[in-house]
Amino acid sequence: MDNNRYLSISDILVTNEKIPCKFLHDLPKMGFLDPSAAEDDLKAGTNVEVPLWLAESLYSRRPPLVSVELPKIYKDSYREILNADACTVDMHKLSQYFYEFGCYIAKHDIKGExxxxxxxxxxxxxxxxxxxxxxxxxxxAIQPLSVTERLQAAEAANTEKAFLSWLQRGESILTTANMVANHRKRKRAEMEML
Incomplete structure (x- = not known):
C-alpha cells in the first residue's frame, strides 16, 4: 500500500467495498465470515463477499487463502453497457468509487479487460x-457522476472561475521577466564577441 494513501478517507472507503471471494482452504473458527454458515469453521469452496482490504490480505498470503472474483460491475454484462454508452450510466448509483475500485480490481483480472x-x-x-x-x-449535471468525477468537475469549475477573474482584471499586463531579458542580453553579448 502506498504511504500517501494510508490515511486517505476516500481510499479507506474504496478498500471497504465488498468483493466476492472463494475460499481455497478450510479455515477453523472463521465461520462468522459467512452469514449463512451454521458451523464455526469455514469450509473450502465457500463463496463469501468480504471487504477489499481483507480479500487483498488473504490473497497475498502464500499459499493464497482465497481466489478473488470480479464484482458484478466489472463483469461482461456491465462492461458491454459501459462500452456501448458510458454516458447513460449513473455512476453515483452504480459505484461511487468506480475508477479507484477498478484500479484495485484490475490486478485480479487475468484478461485485462x-x-x-x-x-x-x-x-x-x-x-x-x-x-x-x-x-x-x-x-x-453532477447527479450521474461518481465521487472522483464530481471532485474533478469542482476543480475544473474553480479553475475556470479563477481564469475568468484573471482575464477581467486586465490590469496586469504580461511582460518579459528580468531574468529572461538579462539572459538574452548576455547571450547576444557572447555572440557578438565571437
Missing part, C-alpha cells in the same frame, strides 16, 4: 464531465 473498460469509460464520460464543470445547473 477491467483496465481497458476504465479507460474507455473515462474517455466517453469526459465530455459530460466538462459540461458539468461549466454548467449553471450544477445539481442536474
Amino acid at each position: 477491467v483496465s481497458s473498460t476504465l479507460i474507455n469509460t473515462f474517455r466517453q464520460r469526459f465530455r459530460m464531465l466538462l459540461a458539468a464543470s461549466v454548467s449553471t445547473d450544477s445539481v442536474g
